[in-house]
Amino acid sequence: MRRIIIIGATSAIAEATARLFAARGDALCLVGRDASRLAVIAADLGVRGAVRAATATLDVTDFAAHAAVLDEAERELGGLDTVLIAHGTLSNQSECETSVDALRREYDINALSVMALLTPIANRFAQQGFGDIAVISSVAGDRGRMSNYVYGSAKAAVTAFLSGLRQRLQKSGVNVLTIKPGFVDTPMTRDFPKGALWAQPDTIAQGIVKAIEKRRSVVYLPWFWLGIMGVIRSVPEFVFKRLRL
Amino acid sequence: MSGESWGRYPLARDQHLLALRDRAAALPAFTGTALPHGNGRSYGDSCLNDGGTLLCTRGLDRFIAFDPASGVLRCEAGVLLAEILELVLGQGWFLPVTPGTKYVTVGGAIANDVHGKNHHVAGCFSEHVLGFELLRSDGSRRWCSAQENPDWFAATVGGLGLTGLITWVELRLRRVRGPWLSVETHRFDSLAEFFPLAAASDRDYEYTVAWIDCAARGSALGRGHFIRANHAAASSGPGAPKRWLSLPLTPPFSLINRLNLRSFNALYFHRQQARVRHALSHYEPYFYPLDAIGRWNRIYGPRGFLQYQCVIPPQNAQAGMAELLQRIGASGSGSFLVVLKLFGERRSAGILSFPRPGATLALDFPNNGPDTFALLDQLDEIVAAAGGAVYPAKDARMSGARFRSYFPAWQTLQPFLDPKFSSGFWRRVTE
Numbered sequence: 001m002r003r004i005i006i007i008g009a010t011s012a013i014a015e016a017t018a019r020l021f022a023a024r025g026d027a028l029c030l031v032g033r034d035a036s037r038l039a040v041i042a043a044d045l046g047v048r049g050a051v052r053a054a055t056a057t058l059d060v061t062d063f064a065a066h067a068a069v070l071d072e073a074e075r076e077l078g079g080l081d082t083v084l085i086a087h088g089t090l091s092n093q094s095e096c097e098t099s100v101d102a103l104r105r106e107y108d109i110n111a112l113s114v115m116a117l118l119t120p121i122a123n124r125f126a127q128q129g130f131g132d133i134a135v136i137s138s139v140a141g142d143r144g145r146m147s148n149y150v151y152g153s154a155k156a157a158v159t160a161f162l163s164g165l166r167q168r169l170q171k172s173g174v175n176v177l178t179i180k181p182g183f184v185d186t187p188m189t190r191d192f193p194k195g196a197l198w199a200q201p202d203t204i205a206q207g208i209v210k211a212i213e214k215r216r217s218v219v220y221l222p223w224f225w226l227g228i229m230g231v232i233r234s235v236p237e238f239v240f241k242r243l244r245l
Numbered sequence: 246m247s248g249e250s251w252g253r254y255p256l257a258r259d260q261h262l263l264a265l266r267d268r269a270a271a272l273p274a275f276t277g278t279a280l281p282h283g284n285g286r287s288y289g290d291s292c293l294n295d296g297g298t299l300l301c302t303r304g305l306d307r308f309i310a311f312d313p314a315s316g317v318l319r320c321e322a323g324v325l326l327a328e329i330l331e332l333v334l335g336q337g338w339f340l341p342v343t344p345g346t347k348y349v350t351v352g353g354a355i356a357n358d359v360h361g362k363n364h365h366v367a368g369c370f371s372e373h374v375l376g377f378e379l380l381r382s383d384g385s386r387r388w389c390s391a392q393e394n395p396d397w398f399a400a401t402v403g404g405l406g407l408t409g410l411i412t413w414v415e416l417r418l419r420r421v422r423g424p425w426l427s428v429e430t431h432r433f434d435s436l437a438e439f440f441p442l443a444a445a446s447d448r449d450y451e452y453t454v455a456w457i458d459c460a461a462r463g464s465a466l467g468r469g470h471f472i473r474a475n476h477a478a479a480s481s482g483p484g485a486p487k488r489w490l491s492l493p494l495t496p497p498f499s500l501i502n503r504l505n506l507r508s509f510n511a512l513y514f515h516r517q518q519a520r521v522r523h524a525l526s527h528y529e530p531y532f533y534p535l536d537a538i539g540r541w542n543r544i545y546g547p548r549g550f551l552q553y554q555c556v557i558p559p560q561n562a563q564a565g566m567a568e569l570l571q572r573i574g575a576s577g578s579g580s581f582l583v584v585l586k587l588f589g590e591r592r593s594a595g596i597l598s599f600p601r602p603g604a605t606l607a608l609d610f611p612n613n614g615p616d617t618f619a620l621l622d623q624l625d626e627i628v629a630a631a632g633g634a635v636y637p638a639k640d641a642r643m644s645g646a647r648f649r650s651y652f653p654a655w656q657t658l659q660p661f662l663d664p665k666f667s668s669g670f671w672r673r674v675t676e
Contacts (some may be wrong), residue, residue, distance in 0.1 A: 012266075036269060040307055047308035048332065187266060 001051060002026040002132075003077040005070070007060065007117060008087025010037045012186035013136065016205035017084060022050035029054040029073035029080075032087075052077060060087050060113035061105075067120055079128075082212065083121050085114055085135045090188045091151040103150055110154035115161050122165055126172040133169075134177040134212050135162055139220065141180070142229045145245040166217060175215040179208055182225040197228075251542050252288035253549030254612050254641055257295045257669060266304035268321050268412040271384055273300075278667035279382065281406040283323060283350030287357065288552040289641030290669035291405050297667060300410055302352055308332065309413060316418040317375065322352030322411040327536075329418075338418040339476070339528075341373040345584075347533050352411040357638040358403035358598040362452040362474075362532075365589030367419075369600055371402035372593065375415040379408065382665035386412075391594065400661035403595030405637060407671055409663045425482040426452070426531050428474040430522045432514070436467025436567055440604075443587045446473040452531075454586045458514045459570060459579040459608055460507040467570050468514060469585070474531060482525045491539025499546035499611040503577035510581065535582065545611045550580075551641055553621060554599075554607035556588060557633040562604035565631035569606060569624055576620050580609035596657050599636045607639070618642055637670060648674035 004021055006014050009030035018028055022045040030038050030045075035057045042053035054076035058069045074080050091106040114135060125131030140148055141155030159178055166176035183189065183198045199222050207221040220226040235243070248257035262282075263273050272279070275298040282292055282299040293299075305323035312318075313336045318329065326340055327347035333339070344359040353359075355377060358369045367373070376390030379401055389398040401408045429450075433439055439455055446453045450473035457469040535541050542550070557565035566585065573579050584607050588600045610617050625647050628635060634651035635643050649655055655675075 037267060040267075040269070040309075043309055044307035047311045187264070190264065 002082045003029075003080050004082040004084065005029045005031060005073040005077075005080055006084045006086060007031045007058070008085065009041060009055075010034060011086050011088075011188070012201040013181065013184060013204050013208075014084065014086035015041055016201040017086070017208050018045055018050075019048055020205055020209045022046075022048040022053070025049050025051055027052035027077045029056060029076050031056045031058050031069055031073070033057060033059050060117070061108045063113065063116050066117055070117075070120055070124070074124075080121075080124070081130060082132045083125075083134065084208070084212075085117060085133075087113070088136065088188075091148065091154075093148050093150055096150040106150050107154050107157075110151060111157045114158050118161070118165060122169060122174070125174040126169055129173050131174045132177065132212050132215065133162075133165070133174065134179060134208060136179045136181065136208075137162065139180045139182050139225050139229050143232055143240075147245060175212075175217075177211055177216055178218045179211065179221060180218065180225065180229075181221045182228070248293065249285075249549075250289060250292050250641075251286045252552055252639075252641055253542055253545070254551060255290055255293070255669070257290070257293035259296045260294055261298045262301055263298055264301045264304050265323070265410075268305050268307075268378075272380065272382060272410065275300075275665075278665055280666060280668045281322075281352060281356070281410045283353035283356075284325060284348055286346055286349045286353065288639040289637075290673065291357075291637050291640070291671075292353075293669040294667065295669050295672075302350060302410070305352075305412065311336075313338070316420060318416045318418055319413065320351060320416075321413045322355075322377070323350050325350055326354065329416075333418055334421070334424055334528075337420055337422070339421040341417065341419040342367050342370045343532055344370075345533065346536055348536060351414050351416070352406075355402055355411055355414065356404060356406045358593050358595045358600075359638070360588070360600045362454045362586065364591070364600055365447045365453065365587060366451055368589070368591035369402075369593040369595070369598055371398075371595055371598070372591070373417050373419075374402065375417055377401070377414040378412045379410070380412050381409040382663050390415075395594070397661060399594045399596050400658055401595075402593065403598035404658065404661070405597065405668060405670065407658070407663065407666050407668065408661045409666065421476045422478045423476075423480070423482070424485070424528050425477040425479045426474040426526050426528060427477040427479070428472060428524050428526045428531060430517060430524070431471040431473075432469075432517050432520050433471055434468050435465060436563065436570065439467060439469070439471065439585060440563055440587075442471045446471065447587060447589070451475050454584055456513075457570070457583040457585050457606075458510040459573050459583040460510045460577075461514070462571070462574040466567060466574065467585075469583075470514070470517060474526070477525055479525055483527050485527050485529045486537060488537055488539070492541060492543040495543040495547050497547065499548075499550075499613075500544045501580060501609075501611055506577075506579060506581065513581070545609070548612040548614070550609045550611050551617060551621060552607065552609050552639040553624060554605060554636040554639045555624070555628045555633050556599065556601055556603045556605040556636075557628060557631045558601070558603040561631040561633075562587075565627060565633065566604055566606060568627050568631075572620070572623055572627065573608070576616075578610050578613065578617065578620060580611075583608040596654050597637065597652055599634060599638070601634065603633065607636075637674075640670070643674065645674045645676070 038055040140152035280294040302323035305321035309319035
């Protein structure tokens with residue numbers, strides 16, 4: 001049985017992943033901003049087989065509140081061995097190009113709050129000598145593109161942070177998994193026209209659980225994004241800058 | 246999500262899709278009319294809303310509570326019957342009534358007041374609904390059950406989603422010993438043999454249904470296999486079959502045509518050599534044979550198909566069914582899967598519920614244009630003359646006059662209709 005804390009638990013990918021954990025009889029602590037939506041999801045996970053489905057409210061940009069929420073989750077579940085960080089916003093790129101406040105807010109949510117949460121989690125897991133850290137980054141972090149480089153660069157920071165953290169925690173028996181989903185049909189991407197490359201949250205969730213179990217380092221979901229991003233990364237900059245992506 | 250229903254006819258234009266995820270939230274703002282849309286397994290236009298909004302309920306897919314001692318389940322309206330089975334079967338519970346596919350939402354099962362092979366003992370789906378919350382476009386919420394707001398309950402079960410949005414539901418499940426059924430299949434040589442077999446079987450078997458060879462004519466008219474079953478107490482049995490591959494694309498023409506239909510059906514009829522065959526079957530192939538083939542609805546080609554399900558009252562059932570089968574056989578059209586069943590005497594509370602005492606026949610017709618529509622109009626004539634009715638959930642073409650004669654109480658629904666809700670079907674048959 002895993003004891004799992006999920007940050008951003010009302011997101012579609014997180015909820016789909018939590019259902020898979022629940023069906024296996026794991027214990028979960030769901031963290032998010034909206035207490036009533038968390039309660040609805042917790043009840044569902046309880047019916048699906050979760051041994052425990054606790055909830056805690058947190059605005060991730062309230063950095064001072066992070067430690068207390070981690071303490072609460074440890075108390076509720078009798079310790080922690082798995083963390084899934086799934087919160088995020090899809091930035092409004094054009095707004096971020098004119099407003100530094102918007103830019104900073106997106107970085108607070110998508111980059112800094114993730115690193116801030118990982119700092120105490122990494123220390124606790126290193127001390128206990130076991131644990132699985134899984135963080136949802138994005139294929140958008142693999143290369144900045146004009147259409148969403150604020151979001152993409154925040155995710156790139158997370159990806160780089162995780163790769164360093166992975167090296168540091170390697171000898172402590174703690175695994176760090178970087179999850180890079182491609183296009184996923186969720187409320188966050190509601191306004192996009194959907195094509196063949198789009199995946200359902202449940203598909204991503206299955207990939208996440210499998211990657212955590214296998215203690216993978218980096219996983220593209222679905223797998224074909226590894227190839228797509230390989231091509232996108234390999235385009236020389238003098239060509240790339242003329243593309244409109 | 247596309248603007249098509251399961252029959253892929255008609256295609257709806259200019260539908261605006263709104264995904265719902267929070268049962269406690271107010272309805273999102275919409276212009277024009279709205280219609281709740283579950284998993285889109287209704288065949289015709291009762292789940293479509295040309296030029297309007299679809300309130301897509303698949304995001305309301307959370308369980309609320311399940312008591313494994315009493316079998317009472319609370320869940321949101323977008324939960325699929327398949328998801329319920331996955332949750333409860335291992336704990337010794339099963340759906341009290343199930344239609345021929347498990348890929349329908351609970352809300353859709355209520356809105357169409359679906360029935361199954363056990364109608365003669367269990368009635369319609371709504372008989373097992375302890376209650377549901379109905380959210381109206383004016384923001385009001387009502388708990389509807391047989392005791393509380395029974396008039397709203399009667400309007401909403403079978404009410405085709407037109408009385409408001411069902412947000413969550415309380416159901417009573419039925420106990421089973423495991424996933425298996427003990428199945429007995431009788432081959433019968435003509436329609437006349439079906440009726441006594443059905444009447445005798447309905448006493449001792451929870452599930453009864455017949456497969457009919459709709460291409461057989463003359464003295465073989467209405468021949469088929471009568472399949473009767475009960476839940477088995479077996480402690481082991483065959484596993485669930487692997488899901489076949491999905492039809493990846495729509496073939497350019499219907500794969501079912503008058504040339505192969507006759508031979509398919511004859512082969513299938515004679516596949517069973519013995520008159521009676523006993524078998525232990527897993528519930529999936531027994532209840533949901535077509536669910537094994539993803540997107541099977543593409544088999545009829547780009548123009549889609551029309552499903553036809555009618556009921557004819559007992560006193561006219563045999564003559565009426567004979568006439569229908571003669572007409573269908575002469576047309577050379579029809580489908581491989583044709584089912585005939587006797588409904589029981591139990592009447593649902595639903596004002597627009599389809600099941601009523603008599604014999605019910607269901608089959609598909611590839612959409613071959615005007616010929617198909619003319620044939621279905623002829624079938625309607627037979628059904629109407631025999632005092633029967635056609636099932637709205639499967640219909641894409643019956644005339645308004647026919648609908649109003651099949652469902653004479655339809656105007657009783659008027660005061661309960663949500664003024665901002667409508668559907669392609671409803672406009673077609675009432676305007």
